[in-house]
Amino acid sequence: MAKNFTQSDVFQAEIDFLNEVRALAENDNIPTEKVKENYKLLCDKYDRLIGEAKLLTSVSDRLHAKLNEANEKLKKQSDEINKINDDLKVNNQLLQDTIDQLVKAKVGRKASSIVLLIAILLFVLSEGVLEPFVEERVGNEQIGFIFKLGIAVLLKPIDVLVERYMMRKALKQRNNS
Amino acid sequence: MDAYYLEATPKTPKLDFNPDAQTFLISGRSIPENSIEFYKPLLDWLDKYVQNPLDSTTFEIKLEYFNTSSSKCLVEIFRKLEKINADGKSITIDWYYEEEDEDMEESGEDFKQIIKVPFKMVEIKE
Numbered sequence: 001m002a003k004n005f006t007q008s009d010v011f012q013a014e015i016d017f018l019n020e021v022r023a024l025a026e027n028d029n030i031p032t033e034k035v036k037e038n039y040k041l042l043c044d045k046y047d048r049l050i051g052e053a054k055l056l057t058s059v060s061d062r063l064h065a066k067l068n069e070a071n072e073k074l075k076k077q078s079d080e081i082n083k084i085n086d087d088l089k090v091n092n093q094l095l096q097d098t099i100d101q102l103v104k105a106k107v108g109r110k111a112s113s114i115v116l117l118i119a120i121l122l123f124v125l126s127e128g129v130l131e132p133f134v135e136e137r138v139g140n141e142q143i144g145f146i147f148k149l150g151i152a153v154l155l156k157p158i159d160v161l162v163e164r165y166m167m168r169k170a171l172k173q174r175n176n177s
Numbered sequence: 178m179d180a181y182y183l184e185a186t187p188k189t190p191k192l193d194f195n196p197d198a199q200t201f202l203i204s205g206r207s208i209p210e211n212s213i214e215f216y217k218p219l220l221d222w223l224d225k226y227v228q229n230p231l232d233s234t235t236f237e238i239k240l241e242y243f244n245t246s247s248s249k250c251l252v253e254i255f256r257k258l259e260k261i262n263a264d265g266k267s268i269t270i271d272w273y274y275e276e277e278d279e280d281m282e283e284s285g286e287d288f289k290q291i292i293k294v295p296f297k298m299v300e301i302k303e
Contacts (some may be wrong), residue, residue: 010212058283062284
């Protein structure tokens with residue numbers, strides 16, 4: 001509604017003139033000379049109005065073309081941005097995978113070191129404390145070999161458990177940061 | 178007669194109508210929410226000016242962009258200047274446009290065709 005009001009405002013002078021002429025047309029007592037004079041005036045105004053209508057149409061068409069061009073440009077830029085965004089998502093995923101692999105490798109190395117330390121401790125414990133004690137009690141010298149075999153069998157499960165624990169810790173740390 | 182001056186905004190042009198300077202200027206962008214409301218005070222000012230204009234007046238239009246209703250208001254402004262010309266005083270409209278701005282050039286040509294005032298097209302070289 002506000003738009004219509006604005007548009008009618010722009011043509012207020014023409015609307016006023018039209019109302020004036022209409023009022024005159026209703027009057028049957030106007031002298032012929034006056035009618036002729038008003039008719040000429042009306043023709044002049046109409047002529048001007050045609051000129052202005054042509055100009056406004058021309059300006060409007062140009063603006064429309066400009067807007068259309070800007071719109072197409074925006075659409076093209078939007079498509080380009082979307083494409084860049086998709087590429088970024090893919091690159092981001094690749095980067096994340098690489099980071100995960102690096103973390104896994106780092107954790108794996110750390111876990112191996114810890115397992116090695118545990119193995120040494122178990123070996124020392126077995127050789128220095130357990131074996132002499134058990135051999136003395138049982139009197140079987142083969143028992144030492146069974147202990148070492150037990151340590152060797154346990155190494156892999158310990159490695160898996162340590163690595164799993166450290167990986168969980170690393171992921172938790174990454175998510176918190 | 179007092180000058181009429183309005184500073185430019187992102188949506189409205191600068192209006193500098195100073196009779197002492199003998200040059201009137203409209204420059205910038207003209208896309209007001211309500212064109213007739215914006216230009217009405219200027220049209221009223223021009224009504225007074227055409228009663229007693231200077232012997233020579235130059236009217237410079239340096240618009241970058243204008244909407245359709247502004248172009249109607251420009252026509253109204255030019256129509257008022259036609260009276261100065263008809264009264265035998267010197268009035269010239271200088272329509273400035275950027276070298277590569279074909280739209281503004283064509284708009285100037287359109288105005289030139291319907292306005293009965295000496296209308297000069299001035300290209301601004303970059």
